[in-house]
Amino acid sequence: MREAAFVRQNKDKWATFEKALKNPSSLSADALADLYIEITDHLSYAQTFYPNSKTTQYLNGLAVQAHQKIYKTGRESRNRIISFWKTEFPTLFVQHHRELLVSFLVFFFFALVGAYSAANDGRFVRSILGDAYVNMTLENIANDDPMAVYKQMGEFNMFLGITINNIRVAAYAFAFGIFLGVGTLWIMLRNGIMLGSFQYFFFEQGVGWESVRTIWIHGTIEISVIVIAGAAGLVLANGILFPGTYTRLESFKRGVINGLKIMVSTVPFFVIAGFLEGYVTRHTQMPDFLAILIILSSLVLILFYYVFYPIHLKKKTANQSLDT
Secondary structure, eight states, X not given: OOHHHHHHHHHHHHHHHHHHHHOGGGSOHHHHHHHHHHHHHHHHHHHHXXXXXXXXXXXXXXXXXXXXXXXXSHHHHHHHHHHIIIIIHHHHHGGGHHHHHHHHHHHHHHHHHHHXXXXXXXTHHHHHHOHHHHHHHHHHHHTTOTTGGGGSSOHHHXXXXXXHHHHHHHHHHHHGGGXXXXXXXXXXXXXXXXXXXXXXXXHHTTOHHHHHHHHHHHHHHHHHHHHHHHHHHHHHXXXXXXXXXXXXXXXXXXXXXXXXXXXXXXXXXXXXXXXXXXXXXXXXXXXXXXXXXXHHHHHHHHHIIIIIHHHHHHHHHHHHHHHO
């Protein structure tokens, strides 16, 4: 893009931001944070394509002023952490809902493939889950405690082991995005097939509801954030495949940074899922209504933070831009 066109396209936003720096009360804190993120993106673009221009100097000056105002004290640094979770990440993630949808559809499709394969081939479940696990589960079912596997390890050890393992799987889903997204989709495929065959196996044994009410206490968040990690891997892949107006190297860097931000967002949710699996899932005797409440609350939490809240912020920012 020519520099003149770049300036013409964005000068109103820069003027609004410059005015807000002089009079912070003219914009809400969230709107100011959104503009700051956009200004730094514009500065990065200008440094790449117009390194010695007055436009780059001007944007650098704006960014420096903003940085001094936003990060001048330790207290404001702590506020920056809050701002990341409250504004910066949701504002970023709404731009990547397409990757989230692709990751979910691939995972869901192969979960159906796993269930269908298990229904049509009695040996399929054993090939996916292993003979030892299947035999142990059949023994637990025979002993009228199909979910006994969640009671065999101590709470803390199970919590720690599960959390670390889930973060490892998510890290693979993200890192394998470097292989143009194929590696990420493979992780989604593999885990989708495993989940589908695993879940069908319990229905086939006549304990489907018992498995659903137990497994999804922790699985709702666990599976959701693995799919979100898959979206992070696709963001990384898109940075390589579709640079747009950026150089491919710059686009790759942006893909890595945005993907890492998505991954950071998943860590607390993996901790919650690990806690639920280690300390709550083992209580298979809990009333159905309590199990359902935990499952639905987990689903609402994920949908709110990763889908509805980012959309709300996007609409709010758009409305504020129109007002100004």
